[in-house]
Amino acid sequence: MRRDYSNHKNGTTTVKVVCAVCFWLFSFVWLYAFQADVLAVSQHILSDGATHYNRSLGAIFITLALYLLQLVVSLILRQSKRSYALTYLPSMLFLALISDFNFDDHLDYSLGDWKWLIPLVLLLWGACVWLSKQLLTFENQNNVNNAYFSRDVWQNVLILLVMVLFVTFSTNTNAVFHFQAHAETSLLHGDDDEALHVGAKSLETNASLTMLRAFALSRKGEMGEHLFEYALEGKSTDLLPLKDSQSRLLLLPADSIYKHLGGRPKRPIDVWQYLNAVERDSFATRAVADYVLCGFLMDKNLKAFAHALPRYYEISDSVSLPRHYQEAMVMYRSIQGDTVIARQDSLVYDQWVAIRDLKKQIPDKSARRLRALERHRGSYFYYYLYK
Numbered sequence: 001m002r003r004d005y006s007n008h009k010n011g012t013t014t015v016k017v018v019c020a021v022c023f024w025l026f027s028f029v030w031l032y033a034f035q036a037d038v039l040a041v042s043q044h045i046l047s048d049g050a051t052h053y054n055r056s057l058g059a060i061f062i063t064l065a066l067y068l069l070q071l072v073v074s075l076i077l078r079q080s081k082r083s084y085a086l087t088y089l090p091s092m093l094f095l096a097l098i099s100d101f102n103f104d105d106h107l108d109y110s111l112g113d114w115k116w117l118i119p120l121v122l123l124l125w126g127a128c129v130w131l132s133k134q135l136l137t138f139e140n141q142n143n144v145n146n147a148y149f150s151r152d153v154w155q156n157v158l159i160l161l162v163m164v165l166f167v168t169f170s171t172n173t174n175a176v177f178h179f180q181a182h183a184e185t186s187l188l189h190g191d192d193d194e195a196l197h198v199g200a201k202s203l204e205t206n207a208s209l210t211m212l213r214a215f216a217l218s219r220k221g222e223m224g225e226h227l228f229e230y231a232l233e234g235k236s237t238d239l240l241p242l243k244d245s246q247s248r249l250l251l252l253p254a255d256s257i258y259k260h261l262g263g264r265p266k267r268p269i270d271v272w273q274y275l276n277a278v279e280r281d282s283f284a285t286r287a288v289a290d291y292v293l294c295g296f297l298m299d300k301n302l303k304a305f306a307h308a309l310p311r312y313y314e315i316s317d318s319v320s321l322p323r324h325y326q327e328a329m330v331m332y333r334s335i336q337g338d339t340v341i342a343r344q345d346s347l348v349y350d351q352w353v354a355i356r357d358l359k360k361q362i363p364d365k366s367a368r369r370l371r372a373l374e375r376h377r378g379s380y381f382y383y384y385l386y387k
Helices: 002-034 036-046 055-077 081-098 114-138 151-170 175-188 192-197 207-220 223-229 254-261 271-280 287-298 302-312 323-335 346-356 365-376 380-386
Strands: none
Touching: 002 036, 002 055, 002 081, 002 151, 036 055, 036 175, 055 081, 081 114, 081 151, 175 192, 175 207, 192 207, 207 223, 207 254, 207 287, 223 287, 223 323, 223 380, 254 271, 254 287, 271 287, 287 302, 287 323, 302 323, 323 346, 323 380, 346 365, 346 380, 365 380
């Protein structure tokens, strides 16, 4: 009898240890590696910028708090070793909830689908707990063979795996939101390269992410060289979080962008009013030039771009323009019928002719767009013709 009791106690301890290790590993990695930027944005918004999230400390203390919650639930339920992992459900549910903060267009918090999902999950959990207690009389008290490889251990691991999948698939999986959160966090730490790297190959984007990429490239002095290599959304009015703009900032202070350009606007104005104002009042930094020129290019206003370019860049054979400016000038001159000047930059001109003539070679619009994407993505030619 004493030996059976000892075996049962050892088996229960083994189950508890395995469950605790699995939970700590998942929770910490999930919070530290996958949700840190989202939690930083959420904490910033909910605290109105008064507090800041620390990736390492946040992952440790949140996991600790959730583990303490599990211990309380365990003491209340006194669940058997066969279904001990069920005591982690409230902690996993809370972990999913804080990983899926929902904010509307005005950055106000909303529970969203969790209004009905939380009661439903708790109801199902309660049913599982009740059922497991009814089956308690059928539990094999001697099932302790092979310790960590016993049926009870793997049964609990399977229950935890179901919870892990629930957390993974029920939380915020919006790729663009994660891109933006990570980009803003990187910009706050002065890491322009990392801000540009996140989601660089993806075709998913929005106006806010376009604004952030423009800002990062501008700080590196490469806006005219690389902006159209990224998937872009919006027009020139979305380059800054101003009036009539679809762009919004989640974490990065707008003043950091305005300081980079020359000054903060004193009243609600749009992008072009702002750029004209800082130039007129002699507050404009060198970065304003690229915002003006790339703004015209985003609007596909080649005429305005061609007229504005000499104000900011020397136009001569001895000076090489940024890539997208070269492409835009070749297009403009070709469209205007000035093919002699356009051909002077033969390599860029050949690229323009190649994408322009796809219309003759491939009548189907969808197939033509796909071919252009494969061969010319990253050029201003592709943006102008197919965006």
